[in-house]
Amino acid sequence: MRQIVLDTETTGMDAAQGHRIIEIGCVELNNRRPTDNDLHMYIRPDCAVDPGAVEVHGITDEFLADKPSFDEIAPRLVDYLADAELVIHNAPFDLAFLDAELKRVDDGHRALADSRSIVDTLVDARERFPGQRNSLDALCKRFEVDNTNRSHHGALLDARLLADVYRAMTGGQIDFGLIDQTEASESGEMAADTALTGVLERAARRPRVVQASEAEVATHDALVSGLERRTGQTSAWRSVATGASNTTEH
Secondary structure (H helix, E strand, O other), rough: OEEEEEEEEEEEOOOOHOOOEEEEEEEEEEOEEOOOOOOOEOEEOOOOOOOOHHHHHOOOOOHHHHEEHHHHHHHHHHHOOOOEEEEEEOOHHHHHHHHHHHHHHHOOOHHHHHHEEEHHHHHHHHHOOOOOOOHHHHHHHHHHOOOOOOOOOOHHHHHHHHHHHHHHHHHOOOOOOOOOOOOOOOHHHHHHHHHHHHHHHHHHHHOOOOOOHHHHHHHHHHHHHHHHHHHOOOOHHHHHHHHHHHHHHH
8 A cells, every 4th residue: 555654844834824835745655664755845935934933944935935836846746645645643734734735726626635545643643642742752752763863843854753653653663674585684684683572572561460468358358248238149240259269170
């Protein structure tokens, strides 16, 4: 399956207010493996970049002055995204900008979410890790993805980080060396062994089982006995416990 991990940088925070895309970064995955067929483009927005946005991504009006406009790069982008599932962190944000830009170029543009599958890694992360921070930086830390070069947001850098986070979060291997053995070098095999050893060590860790003390067992037994006297019935707990005891004895 072909997937495109995508990120954008923009002149501001709200596409509905006329803010524009100034950078697009895409990483192609084929059956969850990077293909190196990435796409990276800077775009002249023909409007000023908000100072607050510059602080986030560091992209200035002067830098963008000689870059192509969106309508110039649109055909290449549309061809590149064709038939691919999109993987985006906080997808509504990027999709709103992409749809607005594509609508300016083609009034008959159909919303991307209506024409293809979208994976929102922020939604996925919140379901997997409720109550925790699920920013890209937080997920990089959680899955041990190196983001030390991320001093500013950058569309291609962030797409590459997200590709690694997405594959780790959804069970895919990043550098576990699962490659054709005929192509594996000796050093590559050693790296794979090291990575796999680490995975197996983490998988072997289990929570410590705490057994109830004799006093706690006696207290619980007294509580169950009291309930049985009041109801005149044998508790389900007692039936299960007795059955387990009989099974052990036999």
